[in-house]
Amino acid sequence: MARKPLDFDQLNENVKKVQYAVRGELYLRASELQKEGKKIIFTNVGNPHALGQKPLTFPRQVVALCQAPFLLDDPNVGLLFPADAIARAKHYLSLAPGGLGAYSDSRGIPGIRKEVADFIQRRDGYPSDPELIYLTDGASKGVMQMLNAIIRNERDGILVPVPQYPLYSAAISLFGGSLVPYYLEEEANWGLDFVNIRQTVAEARSKGITVRAMVIINPGNPTGQCLSEENIKELLQFCYHENLALLADEVYQQNIYQDERPFISARKVLFDMGPPLSKEVQLVSFHTVSKGFWGECGQRGGYFEMTNLPPKTVDEIYKVASIALSPNVPGQIFMGVMVNPPKPGDISYLKFAAESKSILESMRRRARMMTDGFNSCRNVMCNFTEGAMYSFPQIRLPPRAIEAAKRAGKVPDVFYCLKLLEATGISTVPGSGFGQKEGVFHLRTTILPAEEDFPAIMSSFKKFNDSFMEQYESYSRM
Secondary structure, X not given: OOOOOOOHHHOOHHHHHOOOHHHOHHHHHHHHHHHOOOOOEEOOOOOHHHHXXXXXXXXXXXXXXXXXXXXXXXXXXXXXXXXXHHHHHHHHHHHOOOOOOOOOOOOOOHHHHHHHHHHHHHHHOOOOOHHHEEEEOHHHHHHHHHHHHHOOOOOEEEEEEEOOOHHHHHHHHHOOOEEEEEEOEHHHOOEOOHHHHHHHXXXXXXXXXXXXXXXXXXXXXXXXXXXXXXXXXXXXXXXXXXXXXXXXXXXXXXXXXXXXXXOOOHHHHHHHHOOOHHHHOOEEEEEEOOOOOOOOHHHOOEEEEEEOOOHHHHHHHHHHHHHOOOOOHHHHHHHHHHHOXXXXXXXXXXXXXXXXXXXXXXXXXXXXXHHHHHHOOOOEEOOOOOEOOEEOOEEOOOHHHHHHHHHOOOOHHHHHHHHHHHHHOEEOEEHHHOOOOOOOOEEEEEOOOXXXXXXXXXXXXXXXXXXXXXXXXXXXXX
């Protein structure tokens, strides 16, 4: 019988190579246990609202009015919605004459791209061109668009930090390129070692790989570190000398939990450095409404900004964006409100500022509680979560635990995380899903569970971990 086109063995091999641990074996097992009635704490994905974070009021009011514009004609609308939300909804509807049900420009609504450009100028101190800003369905779609444009064949390599967010390894596999991992140094708080990075590039080139771009994730996912200005300068100089495009994943720029290293964009550092770098280094920066104190993951709002890309390249990227016709329009409006929030003196400002501050201050406390909680556990070591939404503790597994994992046909940290899930209901992601040095094991968990639940969660983890270590270390001593 003839094989059919969509039989498994007939599929595109690049599709079969894709691995995405965040929704992998642990997540699937957690979903099964949930169906069986077990209480599961899903800390595997940076999905704030799913773990109880409340939506900010003002953006929801604006989008609600845009989704149901007939409310604006109701004489009582002012009793339910503040005047500034009503005015903002009318503003966005004027930018989208067909309303939220109509396609927009494939690059996004021009007026909202202008709001993004104004935000970037306020943040960095340098003008931004709305024509070089594309709105996307979350930052992930933008990352995939750019990787698709950069990767020509399997000999094209992309430098990706390891541990890394699996979007990058998955997309590089899907587009048929080669991932070139550069390892972050855990002992130096997940810092960059450019001696090793240069060796990595040289080794890749010796194997016939053309290294074409470098990814940075700042603040880090899953590692939670914040890059200093000096780090970013060194990165940009490296990209300039090695002729690499820089893809700057900056989606966690609002999530900063210490004062020593505030977020600074790669774009600002590039322009501060001046020519020739500021005129030569090709940079694409990504942002989203899914993270920060917004956490609007399901709305799928994002953007990317292109710096120093030739006009013909921009035209080609526009052509590819046009295939999808339009990014989703409600997500674009969320992005507009994020980059142009209520200002002092606006009716909604005090409430918006209080809600935002409350969320960020709670995240800062949770980052500290989680780090301290992990470091109180036997054979667990965790760097402080300086930014983003995750802790990435190292789990020092006893040799007998590693042997037991092999007998079970599991990677050791997958074995540990499955045992943790079964015992406590805490769903994490094993470090092997992000990449890690040989013989070193981690897990990633978000800091997003409700603050009042943290003592019980960390107590449950500690009880499990210490029992696990006792079991396998005692067995080792027998």
